[in-house]
Amino acid sequence: MLGIIRVLTTEDEYVLQEHGKKMHEFAGVNSMTYCIPDQPNGIFDDESEYEAKPKIIRLAKWMEEHSNVDAITISCAADPAIEGCKVALNIPVLGAGTCGAKIASMAGNKVGVLGITEETPIRIIQELDNYYHSYACSNDLRKTTDLLAEGAKDKLLYRAQMLIDSGADVILFACTGFSTIGLKDHFRHSLSVPVVDLVEAQAIAYQLLGQGG
Numbered sequence: 365m366l367g368i369i370r371v372l373t374t375e376d377e378y379v380l381q382e383h384g385k386k387m388h389e390f391a392g393v394n395s396m397t398y399c400i401p402d403q404p405n406g407i408f409d410d411e412s413e414y415e416a417k418p419k420i421i422r423l424a425k426w427m428e429e430h431s432n433v434d435a436i437t438i439s440c441a442a443d444p445a446i447e448g449c450k451v452a453l454n455i456p457v458l459g460a461g462t463c464g465a466k467i468a469s470m471a472g473n474k475v476g477v478l479g480i481t482e483e484t485p486i487r488i489i490q491e492l493d494n495y496y497h498s499y500a501c502s503n504d505l506r507k508t509t510d511l512l513a514e515g516a517k518d519k520l521l522y523r524a525q526m527l528i529d530s531g532a533d534v535i536l537f538a539c540t541g542f543s544t545i546g547l548k549d550h551f552r553h554s555l556s557v558p559v560v561d562l563v564e565a566q567a568i569a570y571q572l573l574g575q576g577g
Contacts, residue, residue, distance in 0.1 A: 366570045367433035370399040371416055371440045372406035383439045387567035413444050420445035421452055428453050437566045441538045442485040464565040465491035468536040471558040476532025478524050480505050480539045497532045508541035517550045536560045
């Protein structure tokens with residue numbers, strides 16, 4: 365059983381469970397999901413990440429002790445508090461960003477990263493190392509709620525094609541919200557290179573641990 369930590373505080377059960385639901389549909393992964401408290405806008409800058417880190421570690425420790433999980437994943441592209449969780453826990457700890465980067469580096473040699481933040485999450489850059497090619501985002505799509513706006517998917521498709529035109533041979537999402545809006549499916553018939561979705565990547569990484577479903 366995979367324990368999923370969401371860094372967006374929500375009481376909406378559908379929103380809370382959407383990553384676990386996708387992992388089960390994609391790879392048959394069984395999971396349970398909890399979110400950290402008092403972060404209704406999730407993590408969107410350095411300050412919000414700083415506030416979230418101790419909450420993530422506390423929740424991860426609680427899940428290890430009180431939930432029937434054999435691994436935990438932090439379902440956020442920035443992998444906040446992943447090192448602290450690895451030190452504090454005795455079970456494997458995954459992060460969406462590093463999981464995606466590992467898979468992207470197996471799918472191509474020049475990884476174009478598509479996100480919503482001003483810069484590429486640092487852990488993605490570190491994990492990609494020499495496979496990192498370039499980054500793109502759309503200036504008017506900076507919060508996950510922006511992704512629900514009309515035309516958002518096509519704006520991101522345009523940015524992804526720019527990455528490919530500049531030489532990228534695989535596209536890595538740097539936002540778990542792209543999974544929520546079904547962006548990979550939207551890209552499927554328009555792009556000529558592999559696309560790595562962070563939620564799917566976490567499911568694959570969990571399977572590779574051999575922990576079970």
